[in-house]
Amino acid sequence: MIPEDHPRYRSLRARERLADCARAGIVALEGLSAHGRGEAFDYLLGEATTASARRAEETAAAMIMTATHPVISVNGNTAALGGGAIAALQQASGALVEVNLFHRTEERMQKITALLEEAGVAVLQGEAERLLPLSHDRALCLREGIYTADAVLVPLEDGDRCEALVAMGKRVITIDLNPLSRTAGAATLTVVDELTRALPTITAACAAMDEERAGGLMAAHDNQRLLREALDAIQERLKHALD
Amino acid sequence: MIPEDHPRYRSLRARERLADCARAGIVALEGLSAHGRGEAFDYLLGEATTASARRAEETAAAMIMTATHPVISVNGNTAALGGGAIAALQQASGALVEVNLFHRTEERMQKITALLEEAGVAVLQGEAERLLPLSHDRALCLREGIYTADAVLVPLEDGDRCEALVAMGKRVITIDLNPLSRTAGAATLTVVDELTRALPTITAACAAMDEERAGGLMAAHDNQRLLREALDAIQERLKHALD
Numbered sequence: 001m002i003p004e005d006h007p008r009y010r011s012l013r014a015r016e017r018l019a020d021c022a023r024a025g026i027v028a029l030e031g032l033s034a035h036g037r038g039e040a041f042d043y044l045l046g047e048a049t050t051a052s053a054r055r056a057e058e059t060a061a062a063m064i065m066t067a068t069h070p071v072i073s074v075n076g077n078t079a080a081l082g083g084g085a086i087a088a089l090q091q092a093s094g095a096l097v098e099v100n101l102f103h104r105t106e107e108r109m110q111k112i113t114a115l116l117e118e119a120g121v122a123v124l125q126g127e128a129e130r131l132l133p134l135s136h137d138r139a140l141c142l143r144e145g146i147y148t149a150d151a152v153l154v155p156l157e158d159g160d161r162c163e164a165l166v167a168m169g170k171r172v173i174t175i176d177l178n179p180l181s182r183t184a185g186a187a188t189l190t191v192v193d194e195l196t197r198a199l200p201t202i203t204a205a206c207a208a209m210d211e212e213r214a215g216g217l218m219a220a221h222d223n224q225r226l227l228r229e230a231l232d233a234i235q236e237r238l239k240h241a242l243d
Numbered sequence: 244m245i246p247e248d249h250p251r252y253r254s255l256r257a258r259e260r261l262a263d264c265a266r267a268g269i270v271a272l273e274g275l276s277a278h279g280r281g282e283a284f285d286y287l288l289g290e291a292t293t294a295s296a297r298r299a300e301e302t303a304a305a306m307i308m309t310a311t312h313p314v315i316s317v318n319g320n321t322a323a324l325g326g327g328a329i330a331a332l333q334q335a336s337g338a339l340v341e342v343n344l345f346h347r348t349e350e351r352m353q354k355i356t357a358l359l360e361e362a363g364v365a366v367l368q369g370e371a372e373r374l375l376p377l378s379h380d381r382a383l384c385l386r387e388g389i390y391t392a393d394a395v396l397v398p399l400e401d402g403d404r405c406e407a408l409v410a411m412g413k414r415v416i417t418i419d420l421n422p423l424s425r426t427a428g429a430a431t432l433t434v435v436d437e438l439t440r441a442l443p444t445i446t447a448a449c450a451a452m453d454e455e456r457a458g459g460l461m462a463a464h465d466n467q468r469l470l471r472e473a474l475d476a477i478q479e480r481l482k483h484a485l486d
Contacts, residue, residue, distance in 0.1 A: 019272040029262040032272060036279020040421065043280075178283065180484050224485070231481050238478050241423055242471055 011039060011047060014081055014196070021080035026111050028103040031077045034156065041177035042194050044234045052229035053193040054201060059221050060153065060173045060189055061093075061205030062214035067151035067171065070095040071124075075102065078155045078195060079112045083119030085199035090121055092206040095153070098124045098145035102158050104137045132164050153202075155195055162186045175199075179230035190223055192230035254282060254290060257324055257439070264323035269354050271346040274320045277399065284420035285437050287477045295472035296436040297444060302464050303396065303416045303432055304336075304448030305457035310394035310414065313338040314367075318345065321398045321438060322355045326362030328442035333364055335449040338396070341367045341388035345401050347380045375407050396445075398438055405429045418442075422473035433466055435473035 006012060018035050021027040049057075064070045072095050074086060079099070090097055099112050113123045130139040131147040138161060141147050152165055155175035159182030165172045166186055174187040175198045184190045191198050249255060261278050264270040292300075307313045315338050317329060322342070333340055342355050356366045373382040374390040381404060384390050395408055398418035402425030408415045409429055417430040418441045427433040434441050 015273070015276055018276065022272050022275075029265050029272075029275060030258070032265075032275035033258055033261065033279035033282065036276035036281075037283040037286075038279075039276065040280040040283030043421075043423070180286070228485055231484060235478055235481050238474050238481075241474060242467070 008047070010196070011042065015039070018077065018080055021076070024111070025107060026115060027076040027080050028101075028108070030103060031075075031080075035077055038156070038177040038194070041179075041192075041234075044237060045177070045192070045230070046233075046237055047194070049193050049197050049201065050230065050233045052226055052233065053191060053198070055217075056189060056191040056226050057193065057198055057201040058205045059217045060191055060202050061209050062217040063151050063171050063173055063189060064093050064095060064153060064202070065206055065209045066211070066214045066218070067149075069149050070151045070153070071145050071149035072097045073100045073146055073152055073154040073157070074098070074112070074116065074121075075100065075156060076108060076112055079115050082155070082195050082199050083116055083121065085196060085203070086116065087120035089153075089199055089203045089206065092203045096124045096145055096149075097121050098142055100141055100146060100154075102138065102161070104140065132161065133167065134160060134164050155198075157183050157187075159183045159186060179227045179234075184227060188223065189221065190226055192226065251290070253439070254285065258282070261320065261323055264319070267354070268350060269358060270319040270323050271344075271351070273346060274318075278320055281399070281420040281437070284422075284435075284477075287480060288420070288435070288473070289476075289480055290437070292436050292440050292444065293473065293476045295469055295476070296434060296441070298460075299432060299434040299469050300436065300441055300444040301448045302460045303434055303445050304452050305460040306394050306414050306416055306432060307336050307338060307396060307445070308449055308452045309454070309457045309461070310392075312392050313394045313396070314388050314392035315340045316343045316389055316395055316397040316400070317341070317355070317359065317364075318343065318399060319351060319355055322358050325398070325438050325442050326359050326364065328439060328446070329359065330363035332396075332442055332446040332449065335446045339367045339388055339392075340364050341385055343384055343389060343397075345381065345404070347383065375404065376410065377403060377407050398441075400426050400430075402426045402429060422470045422477075427470060431466065432464065433469055435469065 018027050022032055099109055116123050124145045126142045128140040131141050132139045151171040153173045157174050162183040163186045171188045173189045174183050175191045175195055176184045179192050261270050265275055342352055359366050367388045369385045371383040374384050375382045394414040396416045400417050405426040406429045414431045416432045417426050418434045418438055419427045422435050
């Protein structure tokens with residue numbers, strides 16, 4: 001057990017939760033090392049939401065609230081760490097939620113769907129079809145979900161799939177702690193923040209969004225600047241790390 | 244299968260190997276996320292041995308070759324990625340090799356010992372005793388091994404155990420890609436490099452070491468400087484990352 005007053009309690013709890021979910025077949029083993037990479041970048045960011053990330057989260061809310069058909073794509077790590085936060089975001093935004101896995105098996109699809117439903121998420125159901133311009137099962141998604149979406153929130157996404165969704169003309173919003181990842185570079189909007197800090201902030205911004213504010217945020221959006229500001233935040237911390 | 248000409252082939256192969264070893268009960272699930280953290284830092288270092296890390300590896304060889312009773316402490320991740328390299332280092336240095344696990348079970352001890360023996364390592368055997376100033380099973384080690392050692396090479400070590408070994412008056416050499424980790428800060432010597440690049444370099448330096456060179460390297464050693472140089476290398480890369 002990790003004591004609640006441990007300075008890195010949230011991070012250590014998340015790590016433990018993912019290992020438990022890997023034992024339960026919800027999180028892929030590859031998801032554990034991916035999470036570790038995220039942890040390292042979060043550590044470098046001070047395990048806190050930067051001002052720039054907060055602006056990204058507000059812009060994400062603007063993109064979701066002004067979309068006609070917004071969809072949240074959920075994988076194993078996202079379901080394990082953010083089930084309740086996804087339910088709240090769905091409630092605030094009216095977005096559809098589709099389970100979409102990189103390491104896809106029928107068993108994992110069912111377990112993750114059950115976990116999300118327990119957390120209060122209405123999970124889109126249907127027959128997956130090969131509709132994305134990718135090889136193998138990575139092309140699978142739902143016609144009424146991701147395929148039709150004009151805006152997709154894909155936390156912790158793979159680079160190839162992020163690029164494919166952008167190429168299909170969608171607004172792609174990702175949450176990725178590595179500002180240098182392929183996903184971060186390819187997305188329409190990259191939220192460089194930890195999932196369980198980012199989702200509630202996006203949800204609160206959705207609830208408070210109006211059309212004028214949304215228009216202003218989207219007009220001012222510059223993803224390269226967001227990525228540069230994330231790198232700046234890391235560099236600023238590194239500068240004083242050994243003082 | 245990862246194509247051999249992929250620019251990140253070594254990194255992706257290591258990730259796959261660790262997931263395979265986790266399925267086989269050799270690597271702990273916590274070891275997968277720890278590896279992910281290391282991957283992120285290695286990415287920031289350019290996945291290459293810096294000049295400063297090379298000097299650290301030569302100094303590590305000096306410390307091992309001038310010790311009376313050097314011991315290499317091997318955990319699951321080290322065995323999974325570096326079995327053959329540990330065998331070569333043992334041959335070049337004459338160091339004892341002891342299996343010492345953070346998530347210790349009899350089954351993992353046996354599997355890791357078997358894996359190392361297959362790779363040509365002579366693994367020290369015996370009855371583990373609670374000899375380290377730590378709680379629970381983390382205190383366990385062999386009297387003729389780590390307990391008696393004057394120099395211990397502990398790749399990928401936990402911070403608490405690293406501190407305990409230093410407090411016992413040993414030269415503690417660690418291999419850790421995170422220059423800001425507690426282990427990196429506590430060790431006598433921190434090699435900020437990836438395990439499978441670091442071990443062969445240490446082995447080659449052991450084979451070529453003489454007393455005068457060893458004395459010079461150890462007299463010039465400054466671990467804070469090594470850590471600062473690792474951070475400088477990361478910052479230099481971040482500066483140009485988005486160009």
